[in-house]
Amino acid sequence: MVDEQRQPQQVRVKIPSLREDLEGLTPGTVVYLDGVVYTAREGVYKKVLDEGAPLPLDLPAVSDANFHCSPAAAREPDGRYNVGGVTATASFRFSQWMPQWFEKSGARIIIGKGGMSADDYRNLFVPAGAVYLTTVGYGTGALLGRGIKRVRDVFWLEELGIAQAMWVFEVENFGPFLVDSDLQGNSLFEQHTRQINARLGEVYAGLGPPALGRFGETDDRSDELV
Amino acid sequence: MISHQAVEQAAYDIMTKAAIDIPEDYLGGIKEMVTTEKAQLSCFVLQSMVENWEAASEDRRPMCADTGLPRYYVKVGNDARIEGGFVALERALRSATARATHDVPLRPNRVHPLWRTDHNNNVGINAPEIDWSFEPDADWIDITTVHKGGLFGTDYRMLFPGDGIDGIKRFYLDTLIAFGKRGLACQPAIVGVGLGGSKDTSMVLGKQAACLRIVGDRNPDEKIAALELELTDIGNNIGMGPMGFVGSSMVVDCHIEVGYTHTGGMPMSVHTFCLSSRRATARLHADGTVAFRTDPKWFTPYMRRESIEWSTSKDSLSKSV
Ligand code: SF4
Numbered sequence: 001m002v003d004e005q006r007q008p009q010q011v012r013v014k015i016p017s018l019r020e021d022l023e024g025l026t027p028g029t030v031v032y033l034d035g036v037v038y039t040a041r042e043g044v045y046k047k048v049l050d051e052g053a054p055l056p057l058d059l060p061a062v063s064d065a066n067f068h069c070s071p072a073a074a075r076e077p078d079g080r081y082n083v084g085g086v087t088a089t090a091s092f093r094f095s096q097w098m099p100q101w102f103e104k105s106g107a108r109i110i111i112g113k114g115g116m117s118a119d120d121y122r123n124l125f126v127p128a129g130a131v132y133l134t135t136v137g138y139g140t141g142a143l144l145g146r147g148i149k150r151v152r153d154v155f156w157l158e159e160l161g162i163a164q165a166m167w168v169f170e171v172e173n174f175g176p177f178l179v180d181s182d183l184q185g186n187s188l189f190e191q192h193t194r195q196i197n198a199r200l201g202e203v204y205a206g207l208g209p210p211a212l213g214r215f216g217e218t219d220d221r222s223d224e225l226v
Numbered sequence: 227m228i229s230h231q232a233v234e235q236a237a238y239d240i241m242t243k244a245a246i247d248i249p250e251d252y253l254g255g256i257k258e259m260v261t262t263e264k265a266q267l268s269c270f271v272l273q274s275m276v277e278n279w280e281a282a283s284e285d286r287r288p289m290c291a292d293t294g295l296p297r298y299y300v301k302v303g304n305d306a307r308i309e310g311g312f313v314a315l316e317r318a319l320r321s322a323t324a325r326a327t328h329d330v331p332l333r334p335n336r337v338h339p340l341w342r343t344d345h346n347n348n349v350g351i352n353a354p355e356i357d358w359s360f361e362p363d364a365d366w367i368d369i370t371t372v373h374k375g376g377l378f379g380t381d382y383r384m385l386f387p388g389d390g391i392d393g394i395k396r397f398y399l400d401t402l403i404a405f406g407k408r409g410l411a412c413q414p415a416i417v418g419v420g421l422g423g424s425k426d427t428s429m430v431l432g433k434q435a436a437c438l439r440i441v442g443d444r445n446p447d448e449k450i451a452a453l454e455l456e457l458t459d460i461g462n463n464i465g466m467g468p469m470g471f472v473g474s475s476m477v478v479d480c481h482i483e484v485g486y487t488h489t490g491g492m493p494m495s496v497h498t499f500c501l502s503s504r505r506a507t508a509r510l511h512a513d514g515t516v517a518f519r520t521d522p523k524w525f526t527p528y529m530r531r532e533s534i535e536w537s538t539s540k541d542s543l544s545k546s547v
Contacts, residue, residue, distance in 0.1 A: 008270050028267060072291040074331035084331050085282075087291035090377075090410065114408040114469075136274045137468065138412050139375075139501040141291035142282035143274070161344045162334055176274055178267075178469075189408050192267075192471045199465045200403070207396040211386045221400075224407055 012173070016064045017108050022131050025179045027188035031133055032175035036063040036152065036168060037111070039070065041089060043164025045097035047156060048104065056155040057168065060106030068094060068112030070163035072141065073151075081151040083169075085141030088113035088134070095120045102128035111177060113138045114189070117224075121185035133177035134189075140176070147174030197222035228367060228510050229309045234318035234325075236516050240371045240506035241296065241326035245288040248279040249520035251440040252416065252503045255478035259414060268473030272414075275468075275501055290502035293332040294375035296323060296348050297355040299438060299524060303364030306512065316356055319369070323348050332373075357430075362528055362536070370507040370522040372437045379411030379498035382429055387492055391453070394421070394494060395460060401496040402461050402476060409469030412500035414478045416441060417461065420495040423485030432495035435481040437505060438524035445482055446530070454480045468501070483525065 008030045013021050015035030025031065038059070040048075047053045068091045072084040091112030098120070101107060110125075111133045125132060135144070153168040160166075180188045200221045209219070256272055263269045282289035298319050302308075308315050324347035327334055334346040336353045348354065361368075381401045385393045398419065405411040418436025420428040444451040457480040467473020487493060509517045527537045 008267060030270070070291065070333060072288050072293065072331050072333040074328050082331055084287040085289070085291035089292070114410060134469070136271055137278065137501050138409060139290035139292075140274055140278040141502075142285065142287050142289050143278045145287050145291070146281055146285065161337075162346065163344070189470060193407055195472050196407075196465050196470070203399060203403075203464055204396065207392045207399075210383070210393055210396065211388050212384065214383075221403055 022183055025131055026182050027179050027186050029179040031177045032173050034172055037065045037067050037171050038063050039067050039167040041068050043160040044166045049097055049100045064107050065109040066107045071167055073162055083145060083148050085145035087141040090114045091116050098124045102130060115180040118187050118190045121181040121187055125181055126185045131183060132181040134180045136176050136178060147171050227307045227309050230314040230318045232510055233315055234322050236508035236510055237319050237322035237369055238326050240508050242330055244371050244373055244504040244506040245330050245332055246282050246286055248289060249505060255441040259475040263473055263475045265467055265473040267471045268467030268475055271468040288330055291333055292375050293335045294373040296373045299357045299370040301359045301361055301368040303366045304360055304362050305365040306367050319356055320349050323354050359529060361526060365512040367510045368507055373504035374437055375500045375502055379405045382495045385492040385494050397494055398457055398496055406466050407470045411498040413468055414475045415498035415500055416503055417477050417480045418497040419482045421484045422487030425493050427485045428493040429495045431483040431485055432497045435483040436497040436499040438522040439481045440521045441479040450482050454482050
């Protein structure tokens with residue numbers, strides 16, 4: 001049963017992270033980050049893992065927090081970057097690259113939108129000692145933009161474009177994020193979805209099936225599409 | 227005569243306003259939900275969103291970094307004259323999109339579907355979309371921009387008359403639940419339902435119902451208005467809130483638009499206008515003045531006319547001014 005009365009607990013975590021900091025995180029904890037965070041999604045994963053390009057920076061030493069996102073950024077005439085906001089992109093599409101990425105990058109914190117499946121947490125995240133943080137809303141682009149103090153570097157900008165490039169941000173009080181998966185693979189989304197599913201029969205009560213069905217249609221509304 | 231520079235500047239200005247300032251009607255709807263939402267985590271998410279919009283307006287930065295698909299809806303008064311004609315107007319809208327993309331900045335979201343070519347300015351083949359409508363007895367042009375987010379939250383289905391209102395409710399629930407899980411639709415949303423027309427019309431009407439009508443607006447057909455309220459209620463009683471957490475905040479408002487359809491069918495679409503319900507409108511008058519607002523006033527009596535003639539210009543204008 002999801003505990004509804006508890007005020008969400010808030011913590012700040014320094015990056016690169018310490019194991020004991022990650023151990024203190026439980027599903028639903030509100031997290032703010034300080035240090036360096038980088039973006040990597042399909043463009044970077046393909047480049048590094050499928051094509052074998054070397055990592056352009058010493059990742060484990062600089063940052064172990066991989067943000068699945070693309071910034072709203074523009075290059076100013078003086079060569080600096082103006083980052084207005086950042087918003088995460090849905091993470092479930094990236095699970096195929098995660099095991100190798102954990103190994104290669106030393107990532108311990110994955111930040112994104114909507115979490116990954118409970119199986120992914122059990123099979124990929126728990127063995128890697130990694131947690132998953134989800135952005136809030138998900139439209140908190142302006143709050144997250146405030147937390148970015150400086151663009152430290154950007155790699156493969158020409159080749160991959162603004163959305164897919166690898167951005168390296170110096171961040172302060174960067175958040176809010178919510179812990180979805182803790183080090184044991186307990187998932188906030190899973191807990192909530194289970195509770196909602198329990199009532200779905202009632203929600204549909206009395207509504208008959210449509211005259212024309214669809215290929216692939218399931219009548220089990222507790223199924224997920226991701 | 228309305229100059230194309232005026233069009234370009236107004237289009238640029240509404241792009242910026244839409245990206246940064248959450249419309250009052252939607253903000254009011256979410257603030258109301260903060261008071262009714264009993265689930266702690268769902269309430270936390272709503273409060274964070276309110277903080278986010280405040281931060282966006284204070285810092286003049288986009289409320290969400292995902293620009294969605296920036297596009298335009300243009301309503302042209304029947305007596306409006308535009309310098310360079312409609313071609314110049316379309317060019318001005320594309321130019322304003324590119325300029326705003328750099329200056330706001332907006333994320334350059336628009337890529338070729340196959341080659342993923344990105345011009346870094348949100349302009350490309352068929353992008354931005356420009357939808358047209360007309361208004362009798364008017365000499366102004368209304369330009370509305372919408373930056374609707376979302377790979378998720380929209381669905382279409384051919385229903386049949388025998389499916390009835392229950393069929394509508396069921397498909398509505400299907401869409402909200404499928405895309406509400408994990409909050410893929412970035413709810414609570416303004417939900418638009420398109421009913422009837424040909425298949426493409428039902429999609430277009432549902433989209434416009436979500437994006438071009440404000441929270442609290444009701445369809446002039448009383449029974450449809452009642453269904454809008456009922457669907458809002460049904461959505462908020464799924465047991466789901468923002469991010470797919472346990473809660474009661476799913477639908478800020480529901481708008482239904484209809485079009486006469488095939489006698490054997492009842493096509494239906496559902497669209498969710500997300501937590502970044504970005505829309506802004508500029509009215510360019512013939513004398514060169516520009517007025518900005520957040521209510522597109524797109525569905526005028528003329529738009530919803532049922533027959534060959536329409537209600538008098540006076541009724542029509544008082545509804546759309
Ligand atoms: S759906 Fe809306 S709020 Fe969510 S990420 Fe996209 S634009 Fe932002």
